[in-house]
Amino acid sequence: MTYTIHLIAAARPNFMKIAPLYHALKKEAWAAPKIIHTGQHYDINMSDVFFQDLGLPEPDLHLGIGGGSHAEQAGQVMMAYEKILLETQPDMVIVVGDVNATMACTIAATKITYSGKPSQPSRRRPIVAHLEAGLRSFDRTMPEEINRIVTDSLADILWTPSPDGDKHLLREGVSNEKIERVGNIMIDSLETLRSRIESLDVYKEYKLSDKGYSLVTLHRPSNVDNPEALGALCRLLVKLSAKSPIVFPVHPRTKNNLESQGLMPLLKNQPGIMLLEPQSYARFMNLTFHCKMAITDSGGLQEETSYLGIPCFTLRPNTERPVTITQGTNRLCTIENLETEIDNVLTNGIPVRRPIDLWDGNTAARVVTSIRSCFEI
Numbered sequence: 001m002t003y004t005i006h007l008i009a010a011a012r013p014n015f016m017k018i019a020p021l022y023h024a025l026k027k028e029a030w031a032a033p034k035i036i037h038t039g040q041h042y043d044i045n046m047s048d049v050f051f052q053d054l055g056l057p058e059p060d061l062h063l064g065i066g067g068g069s070h071a072e073q074a075g076q077v078m079m080a081y082e083k084i085l086l087e088t089q090p091d092m093v094i095v096v097g098d099v100n101a102t103m104a105c106t107i108a109a110t111k112i113t114y115s116g117k118p119s120q121p122s123r124r125r126p127i128v129a130h131l132e133a134g135l136r137s138f139d140r141t142m143p144e145e146i147n148r149i150v151t152d153s154l155a156d157i158l159w160t161p162s163p164d165g166d167k168h169l170l171r172e173g174v175s176n177e178k179i180e181r182v183g184n185i186m187i188d189s190l191e192t193l194r195s196r197i198e199s200l201d202v203y204k205e206y207k208l209s210d211k212g213y214s215l216v217t218l219h220r221p222s223n224v225d226n227p228e229a230l231g232a233l234c235r236l237l238v239k240l241s242a243k244s245p246i247v248f249p250v251h252p253r254t255k256n257n258l259e260s261q262g263l264m265p266l267l268k269n270q271p272g273i274m275l276l277e278p279q280s281y282a283r284f285m286n287l288t289f290h291c292k293m294a295i296t297d298s299g300g301l302q303e304e305t306s307y308l309g310i311p312c313f314t315l316r317p318n319t320e321r322p323v324t325i326t327q328g329t330n331r332l333c334t335i336e337n338l339e340t341e342i343d344n345v346l347t348n349g350i351p352v353r354r355p356i357d358l359w360d361g362n363t364a365a366r367v368v369t370s371i372r373s374c375f376e377i
Contacts, residue, residue: 002032003091003375006126009059010038010077010101012050013186013300016281017096017131019054020188020364028368030377034060036084038077038101049280054189070100070143077104085112085126092371095151096131096185098320103147106130110154127374131185131367133158134165135299135320141222148320157374159367161185162323162356182366183358186303191361193282202286206247206274214244215291217298219251223315227261232335233315234263240295240339241272247287249276293342302330309353311345313338327354 005025007018018035025033037059051058063080065073077100085093085108093109095102109128130151137145152158152169160166161184169179190197203210216237224230237246248267250258258264267273279287285304288294293311294301302321305312306328313333324330329350333341358366 001030003030004032004034004088005092005094005371006034006036006088006090008036008038008093008095008101008105010099011097012281014096014099014102015050015054015056016189016300017185018094019056020185020192021094021131021367022056023192024364024368025371028372030375031368031371034088034090036061036063036081036105038063038081038105039065053193053281065101073100074104077101078108081105081108082112085109086114089114090126091375092127092129094129094131095155098132098135098144098147098151100143100147102130103150106151106154127157128155129157129159129371129374130155131159131182132161134160134167134169134179136164136168137316137318137320139318143221145320157370159370161358161363162321164322180370181358182370183360183363184303184307184356185363185367186300187307187359188361188364189281190285190304190307193285197282197285197289200282200286202279202283203247203290206276208245208247208290210290211292212245213291214240214246215287215294215296216246216248217251217294217296217301218248218315219253220297220316223297224251224254224257227257229335230257230261231263234258234266236335236338237273238266238270240342241270244272244292246273246295247276247291248273249279249284249287251278293345295338302328303359306330306353306356307359309350311350313341313345323356327356329353 007022009015009018022033025031039062061084063077065076095106106128109126112125114124133152135148139145158169158179159182160179166179166181218224223233267275288304294305295313297315299321302312302314302319302324306324309329312330314330315333319332331341
C-alpha cells in the first residue's frame with residue numbers, strides 16, 4: 001500500500017525543513033510525498049532558488065497565494081487547500097514551522113471530511129503532523145506565536161526539536177502520546193549540503209576575509225515595520241560598521257520599508273556596509289560559516305549559529321528557541337544594548353557551547369520511523 005503525504009511549504013525556512021524529509025520519504029516504497037507550495041514567498045530568490053539548492057523538484061501543487069494581511073493569507077490558503085484535500089485525499093498532512101500557511105493548512109486538514117477511502121474507510125480525514133512543534137516565545141503579539149499555538153492544539157502528531165518543546169506542550173494539556181522529540185530538521189539540510197556550502201567561497205566574491213565581517217538579517221515586523229525602530233537600527237548598523245564590515249542580505253519586506261522611509265541611502269553610502277539581494281540557501285550558509293558573528297531576528301539563524309559555534313545576537317525581547325541561549329551561542333539584545341553585548345563577547349569570548357541533543361543531521365530518519373509506526377508499516 002502507498003500512502004500519500006502532503007508536505008506544506010510557504011516560506012524559505014519551510015523549504016529547508018521539508019527537503020530532508022522529502023528525500024528520506026522518496027526512498028520508502030510505501031510513501032508518496034507531495035510538495036504543496038502555498039506561495040507566500042514568490043520572489044525567485046526567496047523560493048525557486050531554494051528549491052534548486054535543496055534538490056527539490058517542482059512543487060506538485062502551487063496554491064499561488066501571495067501577500068495580504070494575516071487574515072487574507074490564512075483565508076486564501078484554507079480555501080485553496082480545502083479544494084486540494086477533497087480532490088487528492090492525502091493520508092497525512094505534514095506542516096512545518098509557524099507561518100500563516102502552517103496554521104491555515106492545519107485548520108483545513110483537521111476540519112475536512114472525506115467521502116471515504118477504500119483503503120481506510122474508517123478514517124474521514126488525513127493525519128496531521130507538525131514538525132518543529134512546541135516552540136513558544138510567550139509573546140502573543142507575534143503572529144507566529146498564534147500560529148504555533150493553534151497548530152499544536154489541532155495536530156495529531158507533534159514532532160519537537162528540543163526538551164523545552166515537550167514541556168510547553170505538556171503544560172498546555174497536550175497528551176504525551178502525541179509528542180515525539182525528533183530533533184532539529186534544519187541541521188539535516190545544513191549537513192546534507194555542507195560540502196557544497198564549503199566549496200562556494202561566497203565571502204571571497206565580496207573580498208571579505210574569513211571571520212572578518214558580521215552577518216545581518218532583519219525582517220520581523222517589530223524591527224522593520226516601525227519607522228522609529230528601523231531608523232534606530234540603521235544608525236546602529238552604521239556605527240557598528242566602523243568597527244567591522246557588515247554584510248546585509250536584505251529581505252524584500254525590509255527593503256520596501258527602507259526605501260519608503262528614505263533610509264536606504266544611509267546604508268548604501270556607508271563603506272563598511274554591503275547590501276546584498278536575498279541569497280540562495282547554500283550561498284547564505286557559506287556567508288554564515290565564515291562570519292565573525294550574526295546579528296538577526298531570525299529563528300533559523302539562531303539555531304544554525306548555535307550549531308556552528310558562531311556568536312549570535314538576536315534583536316528580540318524573547319525567543320521560541322531558548323536552547324540556543326542555554327546551550328548555544330545566542331544572546332537576546334535590544335537596540336540599546338547590542339553594542340555593549342557585542343563588545344563583551346569579543347572581549348571575553350562566548351561560553352563553551354554544549355552539543356544539543358538530536359541536532360545531528362538524522363532528524364528526517366527519525367520522522368520517517370515515526371510515520372512508519374503511525375501507518376503500522
